[in-house]
Amino acid sequence: MPLSEKLERLIAVSAPLWAGEAEVVRTYWDSPVRTRDADLLWLRRQCFKEFNGKGLGEHKDLGIFMGPLTEIMESFPKIDRTVDRRHVLGLIETIHDEFTHYCLFADVYDSIRDDNTPPLDPHKLETWDDDDILTQMRITQNHTHGEIGVRASHFTEGGYCTLFREGARLEGRGGVDDQIADACKLIYEDEFGHMLAGVVGLDQASLSDTDFDLMSGLVVDQLRARIRMRNSEFSYPLSEERVQEIYDGKIDPEPFDYEKAEHVMAAHR
Ligand SMILES: [Fe+2]
Ligand SMILES: [Fe+2]
Incomplete structure (x- = not known):
């Protein structure tokens, strides 16, 4: 079953900004800003997002681990009374997936650090300015716009x-690049599904044109913030001028895998 016309429009406005985020990462791999320390920095920051990132509409804004875990515990006496079993299964899968991503990147970190760098301690990981801007934007949108914000x-x-x-494309280059590629390949499959979780049901849901326009606006704001979040995560491989050009649409859109999306969405329906 093909994706709805609305969803295709959402993908069309998103694709140039996805391409911008991809350009950040692709540029980084062979950029002069890339050093061992810069690799350790982005791995620490990515581990933070996978371990305790916030803003996805998770329970009480408690983060990607404690949010679903707390909701699971609170749901236990209500399962199949007022809380659907599939909802709980989804929460369990979320924790499983995101904690797996944390482990994969933490393993890469610990395998490339030198003896003077202590092992990764997730409780010492912190957000950074541009990541916090994105997180606060999402939390505000989720609270202000409810389901539309959470979908966005x-x-x-x-x-x-x-x-x-972009990480998976490092395959075959050897050393740390192959380790990054191996981790990214595994995570890619999960994250494709997580992205579509925002739009599953959108085809059937009677989302009004007004709500859809609102959601598109929220998505564009978030995707623009994501480019700065990634650029600082990766020690600024792109100049501020280039970021502005991407915002102005001077970039080829990222091709979207419609076939894969239709396949994943059909499995969810
Ligand atoms: Fe993740
Ligand atoms: Fe995810």
Whole structure:
């Protein structure tokens, strides 16, 4: 079953911004800003997002681990009374997936650090300015616009898997690049599904044109913020001028895998 016309429009406005985020990561791999320390920095920051990132409409804004875990515990006496079993299964899968991503990147970090760098301690990981801007934007939108905000936040999750797709393309280069590629390949499949979780049901849901326009606006704001979040995560491989050009649409859109999306959405329906 093909994706709805509305969803195709949402993908069309998103694709140039996805391409911008992909350009950040792709440029970084062979950029002069890339050093061992810069690799350790982005891995720490990505581990933070996978371990305790916030803003996806998770329970009480408690983050990607404690949010679903707390909701699972609170749901236990209500399962199949007032809380659907599939909803709980989804929460369990979320924790499983995101904690797996954390483990994969933490393993890469610990395998490339030198003896003077302590092992990764997730409780010492912190957000950074541009990541916090994105997180606060999502939390505000989720609270202000309810379901529309949460759908937008899920749809922009991973920015169409850009880090993971560009990371997977390092395969065959040897050393740390192959380790990054192996981690990214595994994560890519999960994140493709997470992104579509924001739009599953959108075809059938009677989302009004007004609501859809609102959601598109939220998605664009978030995707623009994502480019700055990634650029600082990766020690600024792109200049501010280039970021502005991307905002102005001077970039080829990221091709979207419609066939894969239809396949994943059909499995969810
Ligand atoms: Fe993740
Ligand atoms: Fe995810």
